[in-house]
Amino acid sequence: MDKRIIRLTVNGEEHQVEISAKETLLEVLRERLSLTGAKEGCQDGSCGACTILLDGKPARACLVLAAEAEGKDILTIEGLSRDNELHPIQEAFIHHGGIQCGFCTPGMILTAKALVDSNPEPTEAEIEEAISGNLCRCTGYAKIVESIIAATKRG
Amino acid sequence: MSYSIVGKPVPRTDSEAKARGEAQFTADLSLPGMLYGKILRSPHAHARILNIDTSKAENLIGVKAVITGKRDAIPYDWGVFPYTRDYQLFPIDTVRYIGQEVAAVAAISEDIAERALKLIDVEYEPLPAVFDPEEAMQEDAPVIHNDKPRNICVQVKVDEGDVDKAFAEADLVLEGSFKSPDHTYCQGEPYAVLAKFDSSGVDIWCPNAGPHMKARPLSSALGIPTSEVRLHHVCIGGAFGGRSEVSPADVIACLLAKKAHFPVKIVYSREENNNYIRQRVGWITHLKMGFKRDGTWTAVDLRSIVDGGAHASTGPIAVSVPYMEMETTYRVKNLRYNGYRVYTNKPPRGMHPEQNRAFHIPVEFHLDKAAGILGIDPVEMRLKNGMIPGFITATGARITSCGLTECIQKATEKARWKEKKGKLPPGHGIGIACGSVMSGFPMGIRGGSAAFIKFNEDGDATIISGVVDNGQGNESMVSQIVAEELGLPLDKVKLVSADTYICPSDQGAYSQTATLISGGAAKEAAADAKRQLFEVAAKMLDARPEELEARDGNIYIKNALDRRVTIRRTVINALANDITIMGRGYRWPDIDKDREWVTNPRGQFATTYSYGCSVAEISLDMETGKVRVINMVAAHDCGYPINAMAVEQQLEGAAWGSGICDGLFERLLWDQGQTLNGNNLDYWFPTALDSPPVYPIIVSSNDPFGPFGAKEGSLSIRMSMYSAIACAIYDAIGTLPSEVPFTPEKVLDAIEKWQKEV
Numbered sequence: 001m002d003k004r005i006i007r008l009t010v011n012g013e014e015h016q017v018e019i020s021a022k023e024t025l026l027e028v029l030r031e032r033l034s035l036t037g038a039k040e041g042c043q044d045g046s047c048g049a050c051t052i053l054l055d056g057k058p059a060r061a062c063l064v065l066a067a068e069a070e071g072k073d074i075l076t077i078e079g080l081s082r083d084n085e086l087h088p089i090q091e092a093f094i095h096h097g098g099i100q101c102g103f104c105t106p107g108m109i110l111t112a113k114a115l116v117d118s119n120p121e122p123t124e125a126e127i128e129e130a131i132s133g134n135l136c137r138c139t140g141y142a143k144i145v146e147s148i149i150a151a152t153k154r155g
Numbered sequence: 156m157s158y159s160i161v162g163k164p165v166p167r168t169d170s171e172a173k174a175r176g177e178a179q180f181t182a183d184l185s186l187p188g189m190l191y192g193k194i195l196r197s198p199h200a201h202a203r204i205l206n207i208d209t210s211k212a213e214n215l216i217g218v219k220a221v222i223t224g225k226r227d228a229i230p231y232d233w234g235v236f237p238y239t240r241d242y243q244l245f246p247i248d249t250v251r252y253i254g255q256e257v258a259a260v261a262a263i264s265e266d267i268a269e270r271a272l273k274l275i276d277v278e279y280e281p282l283p284a285v286f287d288p289e290e291a292m293q294e295d296a297p298v299i300h301n302d303k304p305r306n307i308c309v310q311v312k313v314d315e316g317d318v319d320k321a322f323a324e325a326d327l328v329l330e331g332s333f334k335s336p337d338h339t340y341c342q343g344e345p346y347a348v349l350a351k352f353d354s355s356g357v358d359i360w361c362p363n364a365g366p367h368m369k370a371r372p373l374s375s376a377l378g379i380p381t382s383e384v385r386l387h388h389v390c391i392g393g394a395f396g397g398r399s400e401v402s403p404a405d406v407i408a409c410l411l412a413k414k415a416h417f418p419v420k421i422v423y424s425r426e427e428n429n430n431y432i433r434q435r436v437g438w439i440t441h442l443k444m445g446f447k448r449d450g451t452w453t454a455v456d457l458r459s460i461v462d463g464g465a466h467a468s469t470g471p472i473a474v475s476v477p478y479m480e481m482e483t484t485y486r487v488k489n490l491r492y493n494g495y496r497v498y499t500n501k502p503p504r505g506m507h508p509e510q511n512r513a514f515h516i517p518v519e520f521h522l523d524k525a526a527g528i529l530g531i532d533p534v535e536m537r538l539k540n541g542m543i544p545g546f547i548t549a550t551g552a553r554i555t556s557c558g559l560t561e562c563i564q565k566a567t568e569k570a571r572w573k574e575k576k577g578k579l580p581p582g583h584g585i586g587i588a589c590g591s592v593m594s595g596f597p598m599g600i601r602g603g604s605a606a607f608i609k610f611n612e613d614g615d616a617t618i619i620s621g622v623v624d625n626g627q628g629n630e631s632m633v634s635q636i637v638a639e640e641l642g643l644p645l646d647k648v649k650l651v652s653a654d655t656y657i658c659p660s661d662q663g664a665y666s667q668t669a670t671l672i673s674g675g676a677a678k679e680a681a682a683d684a685k686r687q688l689f690e691v692a693a694k695m696l697d698a699r700p701e702e703l704e705a706r707d708g709n710i711y712i713k714n715a716l717d718r719r720v721t722i723r724r725t726v727i728n729a730l731a732n733d734i735t736i737m738g739r740g741y742r743w744p745d746i747d748k749d750r751e752w753v754t755n756p757r758g759q760f761a762t763t764y765s766y767g768c769s770v771a772e773i774s775l776d777m778e779t780g781k782v783r784v785i786n787m788v789a790a791h792d793c794g795y796p797i798n799a800m801a802v803e804q805q806l807e808g809a810a811w812g813s814g815i816c817d818g819l820f821e822r823l824l825w826d827q828g829q830t831l832n833g834n835n836l837d838y839w840f841p842t843a844l845d846s847p848p849v850y851p852i853i854v855s856s857n858d859p860f861g862p863f864g865a866k867e868g869s870l871s872i873r874m875s876m877y878s879a880i881a882c883a884i885y886d887a888i889g890t891l892p893s894e895v896p897f898t899p900e901k902v903l904d905a906i907e908k909w910q911k912e913v
Contacts, residue, residue, distance in 0.1 A: 036183035037176025039392075041343060042425040046835035049343065077176030090174040094166045097800045100808065101626025102173030103180065103343035103392030132842040135835065137343045137393050138626050140811025141846040143804060 006070045010035065011079025017066070025069045026050045026061035029076060037077035037106040041135070048134035051107030052076050058111045058133075077106035080113065089113055089151040098147030100138035108134045112148045121152055159706055161639045161863050164800035167631035168645065169390075169624065178390040181347035181360050182422045189349075190219050190261040192411050192421035193268035194404070195275050196431070197250035197257050200500040200828030201284035201297065204248055204277065207258055211274035217267035220415035221275070223258045227410050229378050235400060238753075239309065239467035241300050242503070244376055244406045250279075251299055251465035252502045253828045254431045256403045261411040261419045284500035286828050288437065288462040291497050299465060299498040306498040308467045311474045313756055315549035316489030321454035325445030327528060329521050334894045335513035336822040337437035337462055337504065339833060341840060344392020345428040350408035351418040356383025357409050362391040363653075364399040365623055365663015367601060370655045372401040377409055385656040394625035396506035397433040399665055400468060404432070429833040433505030434823065436473060437462035438513035444521050445489075450531040452522070452540045454489040455481075459514060463496040466503035470496040471752035473504070476593070477511030480874060481518055482548045483764045484559070484591040485540045490549050500828050508592075508809075508873040509817045512895050519588040519878035520891055532576065533882065534567050537589050542766065544856075550757045551747070554764060556866065558792030558856035559589060562768040565852045566790035570770040576886075583774045583785075586882025590769070590875035593761030594867040595744030596666040597751070604668075604676040605659035608637065608684045608738030612730075614708070614723025615647045618680070621661025622673035623653040627868070628801040629669040633677045635797055636862050640681035641688075642705025643722060659741075667867040670797060671762060671860065672742050678862040679740025687736045688722065691729045695720050745860060763858050767791035767871025769879035771814055775887045777906070780899035782884060783847075787814050789872040790852035795864035799853060805869030806851035813876035815841050819896050 002021040007014055010033060017032050029035045029052070038061050041049035050061040053075040080087045089112050092098065099105050108131060115122055115130040122130070127148050128141070136144065172178040209221040222228075224245035234240035243249075245256055258275050262268035283297035290296055291306040299306050322328055348361040356379055363369055366386035374381040391398070404421050411419040423431070438461050445454035461474050474494035482490060526536040544557040567573070567587065575585050595602075606620040618637050624630040630650055638648045651657060661676075662668055689700040692710040696703070696718055704713050711719040729736050747758030770788040775781070789810040796802040820841050824831040832838045857864035877895060884902065885891045890909035892901035 030183075035176075036179070039180070039344070040182065040422070041345060042835050044425070044834065044836060047343075047425075081175055086171075086174065093174050094170040097164075097167075097804045099167070099170045099173045100628070100804055101343055101393045102169070102178050102390060103626075105173050106176045109174065128843040128846070132844045135343070135840060135842065137341060137395075137812075138808050139804060140807045140809075140815075140849060141843040142807040142811070142849055145843070 006067055008069055008074060010074045011076060019066045021067060023066045024062055025064040025066045028066040029061060035076050035078050039103055039106065048107045048111065049104055051110050051134065053110050053114055056114060056117060058114045075110065077110060080109065089116065089148065092147040092151035096147040096150050097143040104134055104136045108136065108144060116152055158639055160635050160645055161797045162795065162799065165635065165645060165798060167628050167798065167801060168634050169630050180344055180390045180392055181349055181362060184349050184360055186349065186351055186418040188417040190263060190415055190417050190419045191265045191268050192259055192261045192408055192419045193265065193272055194256050194407060194421065195258040195272045196254045198253060199250060199279050199281050200253050201282040202250050202279040203282060204246065204250060204257065205280055206278040208276040209258060212260060212271040215267065215271045215274060217263045218260055218271045219263065219417065220261040220411050221258065221271065222410050222414055229376060231376050233372050233376065233401065234467055235469050236471060239470055242466040244401065244403045252500050254502060256407060259407045259411055261415045284828055286499050286501060286825065288460050288497040288499055291499050299500060303498060308463055308496040308498050309470045309474060309753055311471065311492065311494040311753055311756065313478060313490060313492040313550060318454050318456055318489045318491045321489035322445045325453055326448040327446045327525055328443060329524055330443045331517050331521055332441045332893060333513050333517035334439040335437060338435045338821045338823050339429040339838065340395050340397035340433065340435060340507065341429050341838065342393035342395060342397065345425055346404060346423040346432050347421060348404050348408035349418060349420045350412040352409055352412040356385060358385045358387060359405065359409065360387050360389045361405055362394060362398045363623065364394045364625055365661065365665055366653050366655045367621055367660045368399060368663050368665070369401045369405060373405060373409065376406045386654065388653040391625045394664065396508060399506060399663065402432050425835060426833045430502055430830050433468065434464060434502050435507045436504040436510050438510065440513050440517055442517055442521065444525065446525045446529065448529060450526065450529055450536055450539050452485060452487045455487055456491040459494040461494065461496045462499050464501040464503040465498060467496070468503045469506050473506050473510060475752045475756065477514035479593065479760060480511065480591050482550060483552055483554065484542055484589050486542060486546060487540065488549050508870050509813055511874055512817055512877050515874060516878045516881045516895065520881050520885060523882045523885055533587050534563065534572055537563055537587060541589060542591060551759065553759055556763060556794055556856040556858040557766055558854040559766040561854045562766055562790040562792055563589065565854065566768040566770045566788045569850050569852060570772065570788045572770065575772065582777055582887055584883040584885065584887030585770065585772045586879045586886055588769050588875040588878030588882060590767045590871035592667055592765045592867050592870040592874060594671045594765060595668045595746065595762035596760055597746050597748065598662050598665060601660060602662050603741055603743035604661040604673040605741035606677040606680040608680045610726045610736055612727065614721060614726050615649060616641055616643060617649045617651060618677055619651045619658055620673060620677050621653060621658040622669060623664050625664055627805060628798060629664065629673065631801065632670055632797045633674055636674045636678050637681040640678050641685055642710065643708055647708060667870060668744065670862065670865045670868060672744060674797065674862045674865065675742035676740050679742060680738040683740050684736055684738025688725050691734065692720055692725045695725065695728055762860050763866045765792055765867035765871050767875060769810065769872055769876040771876065771879040771883045773880060773883040773887060775884065775902065780902035782819060782897055782902060784814060784880060786848045786850065787876060788850045788852065789876065790854055791869055791871050792854040792856045793868045794858035794861045794866035795855045796853050797863065797865050802853055802868050803851045806872055807849045809869045809873035810849045810876045811846055813873045814880050815845055817895060818877035818880040822896055
């Protein structure tokens with residue numbers, strides 16, 4: 001397979017990685033950079049567990065080729081807490097019961113961040129629409145929506 | 156009773172790691188030299204394996220081990236019960252479902268492993284197969300297991316009271332049938348196993364609902380002592396009953412690791428996860444119910460046919476549980492039940508809380524039908540027949556704590572039943588259903604839990620407990636219980652759990668006992684440790700141990716709160732006096748040990764039972780048949796909520812899983828033993844857009860056995876909300892489809908059929 005070196009900017013840090021052309025961003029994040037927060041749930045982009053932010057917008061890392069992500073700003077769940085301090089959305093999920101098994105959580109929190117960054121006071125309906133691509137088997141989404149609303153009130 | 160930590164809606168101890176993305180699931184783990192495993196699966200639903208040629212695969216560069224059941228597995232028929240040993244986890248000569256494991260490869264990359272699979276040549280002799288359980292029970296059906304005539308895996312028989320007399324004397328007798336298709340667990344996290352095998356034994360990480368439950372069968376399958384099978388703690392992305400038993404992938408990963416002399420990780424695809432660990436049963440029920448004019452339910456006769464797939468799994472339990480739950484929910488005393496678990500050539504089916512939908516829905520629907528004919532409100536029907544404390548059921552189960560009446564009252568009040576029933580606009584309906592779930596059923600020598608507690612120099616405590624957490628918050632629950640009992644803040648209590656090497660045996664997240672038994676054992680251990688702390692502190696405070704209490708990290712003299720000493724100083728004082736404080740405790744369910752699912756279904760079969768009431772309001776589009784759930788109310792008696800927020804989490808998830816997922820959406824489609832929709836896109840898995848408001852209500856009946864009065868946390872809702880929706884549909888349109896899920900097509904068919912009859 002074609003090997004090449006690419007530069008990826010992940011959580012504000014630049015990495016040089018040797019990849020094969022067909023490797024996905026998810027594979028590179030998890031296996032090369034040991035950033036296992038983004039999860040593999042389905043291999044077809046349907047579950048949202050691999051969601052990361054590319055230039056601030058949610059993207060399925062399992063459907064993005066690593067090479068395509070070169071030159072873009074990649075944010076994973078590990079990059080969300082600055083200097084170890086939790087982001088308000090993470091705090092809200094913890095305090096409002098938005099997390100059960102935790103498998104969908106990284107993707108869910110990042111999707112919520114992208115929403116709230118562009119729409120600081122989303123309605124419940126807007127939140128449900130935004131997270132409709134993140135499947136959760138445990139919660140029924142009730143406390144996830146509550147957590148996101150609580151995060152917006154904290155500012 | 157006012158507590159510091161239990162009963163409060165505190166953030167769970169596991170949440171921060173998950174929010175940060177630090178929590179490690181099995182697929183996130185890696186070990187030095189790790190290889191990647193892939194499994195070759197049978198394309199036939201039923202076949203003899205004649206020959207397997209792995210030579211080409213073995214010669215592929217990068218392949219480190221190739222195994223087959225035929226060559227590498229120890230002949231071992233596994234079963235949950237001694238009389239259900241029908242499962243060669245890695246088949247030696249026969250495959251019984253499409254997808255069954257035939258060979259496996261470990262290689263330096265997933266790509267190479269997959270290429271190697273294609274180089275394995277398997278010669279099969281296809282055999283006749285059967286896919287429908289009623290067909291499988293015919294005399295001339297293909298035989299799936301030679302020792303099971305008519306493919307009947309188990310038959311559960313109950314016959315209590317005088318059913319025929321009660322029907323003869325009934326004022327109203329109703330009959331009906333209902334079915335539910337098979338479906339899949341679809342846990343968030345796809346199954347994965349990491350195994351490392353060396354001269355000291357095997358280390359395994361995998362999603363599980365009870366590591367001790369897997370260790371014993373693995374030791375038999377691998378031919379090594381149980382003490383050398385070490386299942387370790389890992390973060391688990393949901394189980395829902397589908398990860399309770401040892402799995403072929405567990406055995407295969409270990410055998411690959413043994414042969415390759417390096418650790419092997421197998422990560423399942425979404426399709427593999429949904430189809431080849433466990434699926435969920437398909438179920439058919441035929442029933443007859445008898446009533447008196449005043450609404451008393453006097454008799455019931457049920458016959459269920461359960462499509463269990465090719466192996467027994469927890470067959471006797473799966474077939475019995477829905478019946479037993481009915482028996483502990485309602486006071487009917489004349490009961491007959493014949494439940495058949497039947498083999499078909501499909502993947503094996505495990506336990507799932509929502510498995511009873513084709514049992515529970517027709518029972519609740521016929522209660523409403525009877526209520527309508529007899530002129531009784533459905534709520535009155537439930538109150539009249541619903542369980543009360545002190546009752547002894549027909550098969551001899553003793554009911555202790557029971558908050559069903561309060562659940563019904565609170566749920567119907569919240570749902571504004573009186574304002575709405577009979578007064579909603581056309582196409583709208585409201586429905587009620589009740590449930591009860593056992594907490595602590597017989598599990599033989601593995602039914603108990605034990606815990607140890609040690610103290611660190613800083614006065615923090617560490618609990619060692621076998622408790623397992625699949626995402627429902629069990630780790631936090633045990634930590635809260637111990638923190639409360641010891642008088643320590645929650646962040647000063649650490650937990651080492653779910654590790655068979657270190658932790659004493661625990662029954663796992665089986666039979667709804669994590670709080671009752673695992674939590675109970677931890678409380679015993681904490682009480683034991685506290686006794687020892689008080690002995691030491693009493694001397695320090697010049698008091699008697701019985702005068703002391705502990706709270707907020709301090710030990711006080713009651714009624715003289717200024718006289719106190721910190722727990723930390725007490726621990727150090729003990730150590731300075733050559734005393735090591737160590738807590739130990741264990742707990743076992745209080746059950747009749749002679750009761751057996753099949754051979755003797757009589758006696759106390761669980762320590763206690765939770766109770767709940769589901770109410771759902773729906774609207775229905777009469778042109779499209781689409782059901783829209785307007786809201787759901789879920790009132791559940793959990794005895795006492797160790798963590799109120801965690802219980803609410805469970806109630807909301809249960810209401811959605813039951814009412815929306817199972818009531819309206821989920822079903823597997825088949826073609827000759829091949830699932831057609833075993834992935835997310837085609838399975839029609841509901842999203843956040845399909846989640847209506849849920850109102851959780853916690854009822855506390857203070858169970859006498861449970862720690863702080865707590866028992867099972869939410870399952871009554873998971874096992875009843877679909878029935879509330881069914882009853883709401885019946886309320887709206889006067890009829891009900893005869894199967895779930897209640898898709899628009901089925902609802903329209905039911906309306907059309909009803910209109911023709913009328």
